[in-house]
Amino acid sequence: MAGPFDSLVDQARADFDARPSQPLREAWQDLDLVAVRADLVARLLAAGIDDAVIEARFLLQHTLAPMPLEAALAGRELVAWRQISDLADLAWQRLQRIPLSQVLGSQPFWTLDLKVTADVLTPRADTEALVEAVLARCSDAPLHMLDLGTGSGAILAALLSERAAWTGLGIDLSPAALAVARQNLDACALTARAQLAQGRWGEGLRDHSFDLIVSNPPYIVREVLAGLEPEVRDHEPAMALDGGEDGLDAYRVIIADLPRLLRPGARFALEIGFDQAGAVLGLAEAAGLTALECLQDLSGHDRVVFGQAVLPNG
Ligand SMILES: C[S@@+](CC[C@H](N)C(=O)[O-])C[C@H]1O[C@@H](n2cnc3c(N)ncnc32)[C@H](O)[C@@H]1O
Numbered sequence: 125m126a127g128p129f130d131s132l133v134d135q136a137r138a139d140f141d142a143r144p145s146q147p148l149r150e151a152w153q154d155l156d157l158v159a160v161r162a163d164l165v166a167r168l169l170a171a172g173i174d175d176a177v178i179e180a181r182f183l184l185q186h187t188l189a190p191m192p193l194e195a196a197l198a199g200r201e202l203v204a205w206r207q208i209s210d211l212a213d214l215a216w217q218r219l220q221r222i223p224l225s226q227v228l229g230s231q232p233f234w235t236l237d238l239k240v241t242a243d244v245l246t247p248r249a250d251t252e253a254l255v256e257a258v259l260a261r262c263s264d265a266p267l268h269m270l271d272l273g274t275g276s277g278a279i280l281a282a283l284l285s286e287r288a289a290w291t292g293l294g295i296d297l298s299p300a301a302l303a304v305a306r307q308n309l310d311a312c313a314l315t316a317r318a319q320l321a322q323g324r325w326g327e328g329l330r331d332h333s334f335d336l337i338v339s340n341p342p343y344i345v346r347e348v349l350a351g352l353e354p355e356v357r358d359h360e361p362a363m364a365l366d367g368g369e370d371g372l373d374a375y376r377v378i379i380a381d382l383p384r385l386l387r388p389g390a391r392f393a394l395e396i397g398f399d400q401a402g403a404v405l406g407l408a409e410a411a412g413l414t415a416l417e418c419l420q421d422l423s424g425h426d427r428v429v430f431g432q433a434v435l436p437n438g
Contacts, residue, residue: 182228249421267289294319325374333387334390345371349362382433391430404429
């Protein structure tokens with residue numbers, strides 16, 4: 125005779141079966157881990173994910189941690205069904221082309237491991253060129269910096285983590301992004317030296333000036349957005365990507381404000397798209413900024429425009 129508990133069990137079973145990752149669980153239930161990995165790689169490739177082998181490794185490592193993947197592959201029976209089930213959940217998300225960083229919840233950047241959600245741009249390796257350029261040009265003397273469009277807080281956290289005497293302010297228009305930045309600064313033990321505030325670029329900074337201003341603003345040409353990979357187009361915040369009709373909307377506003385926000389002789393560094401050096405250097409020159417240079421990322425693409433506010437004596 126069916127009792128009240130049976131209906132709970134039926135409900136739980138229905139919920140379990142309704143999980144979108146259930147077909148993966150079923151496919152993997154009788155396979156050993158080596159075969160599960162092969163099947164996962166095949167499914168990732170079929171979903172259009174080129175780095176399938178390395179991504180499968182990340183997904184497996186994340187699920188099996190702290191057990192090393194090699195140990196798990198060697199001693200297949202050590203892997204619990206619970207772990208295969210968790211792997212199915214993560215893999216299903218990735219097969220929907222949700223970025224790996226969002227599936228895993230974090231992304232390495234510089235020397236840090238930063239929290240990532242759908243509310244922030246995943247920090248890119250290209251942006252490390254900006255961090256490197258700043259560190260190569262600015263000593264560890266005390267300095268107050270501004271990060272416009274801080275997102276996850278990646279640039280702010282990386283620079284403050286390298287320069288113990290620096291303080292900084294991160295501005296973003298998105299409160300949800302600022303919540304992620306706050307958690308990252310906290311996790312990096314940087315909250316004592318970093319502030320965050322919601323704002324539209326430098327607009328709200330009336331009586332402030334800075335020794336260094338950095339920004340990686342949205343710079344993708346609007347027309348190009350629809351053709352981007354689904355990970356970016358469908359899962360990263362549009363306001364972190366959309367640079368307007370010619371990709372330069374944010375630079376126009378930010379650069380026009382730099383002379384006001386920079387102390388005399390203070391420096392700035394802007395990340396740019398690979399084909400934007402001429403336009404951004406032109407805007408900086410027109411704003412009266414000086415010592416302008418363009419630096420390349422590790423792939424040899426123009427990536428950072430660096431410069432300075434004029435000193436009072438010119
Ligand atoms: C390309 S993302 C850069 C994020 C982070 N700094 C990084 O390098 O990974 C640009 C950031 O600018 C923010 N943003 C867009 N429009 C803004 C505005 N008008 N004022 C302030 N921030 C803005 C977005 O929310 C996003 O976090």
